[in-house]
Amino acid sequence: MSHATTAYARLKDRFARIALIGEAQAMLHWDAAAVMPPGGAAARGEQLATLAGLAHELLTAPALADDLAQAEAEGEWDAANLALMRQAQSRATALPTALVEASSCANAACETVWREARAASDFARVRPFLEEVVRLQRETAAALAAVTGLAPYDALMEGYQRGITAADVEPVFAAYEGFLAEALPRAEERQARRPAALRPEGPFPAAAQEALCREMAGRAGLDFAHARLDRSLHPFCGGTPTDVRITTRYDEANLASALLGVLHETGHALYERGLPPAWARQPVGEAAGMAAHESQSLIIEMQACRSDAFLRFIGPRLQAAFGGPAAPYAAENLSGLWRRVERGFIRVDADELTYPAHVILRFRLERALIGGDLAVADLPGAWNDGFATLLGLTPPDDARGCLQDIHWHDGAFGYFPSYTLGAMAAAQLMRAARAGLPDLDAALAEGDLSPLTGWLRERVHAQGSRLGFQDLLRAATGKPLDPSDFTAHLTERYL
């Protein structure tokens, strides 16, 4: 920091240092999920807590606050960067170091126990750990609410996606609940009238699936000189912009789950890879938020790779990889398999029509948990009741109910709405991309995603966090979030 002569230049150095600690954390998180032996979990929790505490101390140091008070920045990017620095610092100063470290420890401990609890479908085992996580998240939310002027749950949401509150989300979700109540029975009816799709015959060896996943991720633009593909219980995209780490899990009875999951994570990875290098490790050089991130994974997985055009390309590749007759790999048949609407218990297996119902349930429950209107002990019951109301089914056990997701057990509250906001943004971006790129579907039919990813790189990835979610969409598509593009897409594809 010795060479920086202005307050803003010093701040850039300070934030770069904090970002580098974040990169170390990202790698240790990946390691814990993908390769760490179980005996390393306790120490890993302490390592991550220590790094979180150090980053927090740097961000809340008086000298950084002094620089923020003096700093001036000219130009759109620098001004946005400085504003994001101020926001990050004010959120961080709201939280005492002891709370940050306690949360990191509690999250790591809970996540470890959750892995066993989910395997055994034993909510009681994880309950005390989750209670501690929720207790600390409530404390965090209250502290953030006090400095941001937001409601406690909104203050947590802001940590994942700037500029969106529960009050914005509620009507969008309520409207979707109404749309779904009408659309779901119609889609099921239409589906029932069609001949049943043929299932390709397995098993599909994990090694062959992995080779295909690697090829398809590469074809979508992922450069393995800067990326890895590994296995973990809960697929994710982690790492850093120059070293992204995506993971998946292989089901040898199902050729689609890993492949489409990897294409999904590849969408996330391309976003990280495409962030503006000139702003690396600065707040404005980060992705624009979790809803923006999810729009990038879903536009690849749902909009592009499940399109009629791409199905025509992928079918013969699947047959070449796994053998057997051609009929199950015909595009029309794959569309019956991969765009099948089905009420199910598991969010990550849900089709795009029912997926928002899973999110709406979690949004309501986590808001109640943070608001103190729901006790952790009552979560399984509340989950099952809400699920029955939204999708007409009652989970047979907690593994297929409230234990299925890692998020809450890892301390992530306020994240879930991003999935559906991202799905809506993906539909809106795809519609705009199609309008701007008349040959987009012809390219997809040849397995060429580069027109789409090039369009996204320029309009989304390279923008970093310069724009908030709504402004980003406005600049890319000409309008702020418009959920009707999503329902129009669903209507066209399913009704």
Next chain:
Amino acid sequence: MSHATTAYARLKDRFARIALIGEAQAMLHWDAAAVMPPGGAAARGEQLATLAGLAHELLTAPALADDLAQAEAEGEWDAANLALMRQAQSRATALPTALVEASSCANAACETVWREARAASDFARVRPFLEEVVRLQRETAAALAAVTGLAPYDALMEGYQRGITAADVEPVFAAYEGFLAEALPRAEERQARRPAALRPEGPFPAAAQEALCREMAGRAGLDFAHARLDRSLHPFCGGTPTDVRITTRYDEANLASALLGVLHETGHALYERGLPPAWARQPVGEAAGMAAHESQSLIIEMQACRSDAFLRFIGPRLQAAFGGPAAPYAAENLSGLWRRVERGFIRVDADELTYPAHVILRFRLERALIGGDLAVADLPGAWNDGFATLLGLTPPDDARGCLQDIHWHDGAFGYFPSYTLGAMAAAQLMRAARAGLPDLDAALAEGDLSPLTGWLRERVHAQGSRLGFQDLLRAATGKPLDPSDFTAHLTERYL
């Protein structure tokens, strides 16, 4: 730190925090060597430099110095812990943060280029990077010399093994050079009179080698709930005491190199696993130094696993794993293969008789590099001259000369003597263990290393850093380092 009420208790918290940063660094080092895509190297260098800088700042903070000035500790372990804290702090305060960060960056950059330079046997490619590393190491040595009162090279050595100086090492090495000049021709002559050993026929598939390595490491006591075995260019043992990471490389034409390498790294790993948990993350809970560490790898690899007794056990296991006729796997034949004396260019492939010559060469060269008596540009020539003097051979290229080892290219100067001090200590410990455990060789003949590893755990591993190298040997064997146990072992095995 808020709950610690005495200066010493606060120091324990401070050092635990510093140790946790070190654990994060250890994991990132492992990742870089074992799994990182090449495109992640630049960012990794910056991440490691940042963590090194943070740890250094914590260790040199005025508040820590104040606590050290006030702290009192009762009891042998606490007193030793406090003394080690004082030593660590005084070494660290000698080094400005900028120098520590510059070294970490320069080391990472040099190591990356070295991987290419070694592959291409192109010293010129790495030379400017190594010059920068050496320049910063000289600066480091000078700064440490000023506070420790040691000579610059000795001050670096102390960072790897306390209580040993070049003046201690020189006569031991000079005596060994004399022993070798006489013993090597005799051993070669004796070997030449015997029938040539039969080579088991390969190839030995890497997957089968890996399975065997994993089984043998487990048999030696490595618990894979707290360990991993992976691949890297330069085998090493990294990670943390509850999550040790060992690596190896597989040569499909040679069944022994990976297996014996893994047994070697397992010796290191058992030391880390056996450190006293009550003193985890405290200076006194660490291993006693690099020579002590090497004694633990070599006692497993060289003393135990190349003993007549163990060869009788391992032969049939090898035949079962790789097939072919039994004759090459007979103990007598394996001893001809695995205890073959051969003047060669590569240190890590050297037999235990000629290995010290490799170390003596490096000791002399690195001392001259640090002392300013040798320029990096002159290193290849000096290497080749010295090698010819010690072993009568001239390396045909730098890949088989001064480019072969990672150490200097990663900034490690003063480390090399530890290999031979460790070999000598291993012989001394083995002799004492045999005296104390009359059934040791009978157990080895059944592939049972537990009597030996149990003896080591109690006398070496569980001692942490409570004792210096000489006192540790005195407590375990009844005398300080006695190189005659090593030459006696070599005489018995080779002459």
